[in-house]
Amino acid sequence: MDPKVSIIMGSTSDLPVMEQAAKLLDEFEIPFEINALSAHRTPDRAMEFAKNASERGIRVIIAGAGGAAHLPGVIAALTPLPVIGVPVKASISIDGWDSILSILQMPPGIPVATVGLDGALNAGILAVQILATGNPELMEKMKQFKSDLAGKIVNANEELRQIKFKYKTN
Ligand code: RP5
Numbered sequence: 287m288d289p290k291v292s293i294i295m296g297s298t299s300d301l302p303v304m305e306q307a308a309k310l311l312d313e314f315e316i317p318f319e320i321n322a323l324s325a326h327r328t329p330d331r332a333m334e335f336a337k338n339a340s341e342r343g344i345r346v347i348i349a350g351a352g353g354a355a356h357l358p359g360v361i362a363a364l365t366p367l368p369v370i371g372v373p374v375k376a377s378i379s380i381d382g383w384d385s386i387l388s389i390l391q392m393p394p395g396i397p398v399a400t401v402g403l404d405g406a407l408n409a410g411i412l413a414v415q416i417l418a419t420g421n422p423e424l425m426e427k428m429k430q431f432k433s434d435l436a437g438k439i440v441n442a443n444e445e446l447r448q449i450k451f452k453y454k455t456n
């Protein structure tokens with residue numbers, strides 16, 4: 287299987303967060319690869335990866351990092367592919383804001399589609415949505431996924447209806 291999505295992260299300490307994206311891609315049966323790559327510890331490898339990803343058939347890159355998280359931006363600067371950035375709340379973090387702002391606040395011309403703090407699940411969903419724009423079968427699966435989410439709220443309301451309060455009217 288040739289990978290369509292590449293998940294990269296600054297360190298394996300990011301894995302507990304980034305594996306949420308991997309699980310989601312597995313659920314949608316999307317071939318993906320997962321690697322550690324650092325903009326400051328392995329800058330040459332990061333550059334080589336970014337320059338070759340498109341030619342290798344990768345369609346979307348999900349990049350997670352914590353602290354002064356320049357990995358997604360550096361990769362986005364070197365590839366024409368869409369890059370989804372995942373700010374990770376690392377142990378060195380100042381409440382996650384360092385990572386959020388480093389990834390989110392890219393200068394004009396080099397976008398990184400930034401999800402919320404530790405939001406790797408949303409990154410996975412967004413990657414599938416990007417792929418689905420050119421794949422009707424995947425689009426149907428995404429529709430089903432969304433309707434399953436709606437089903438959860440229907441069930442939640444059913445449970446909430448059972449809860450009794452003196453002044454609760456529904
Ligand atoms: C970043 O530094 C990584 O993305 C990670 O979130 C953080 C800490 O890395 P380790 O010291 O745990 O390897 O580059």
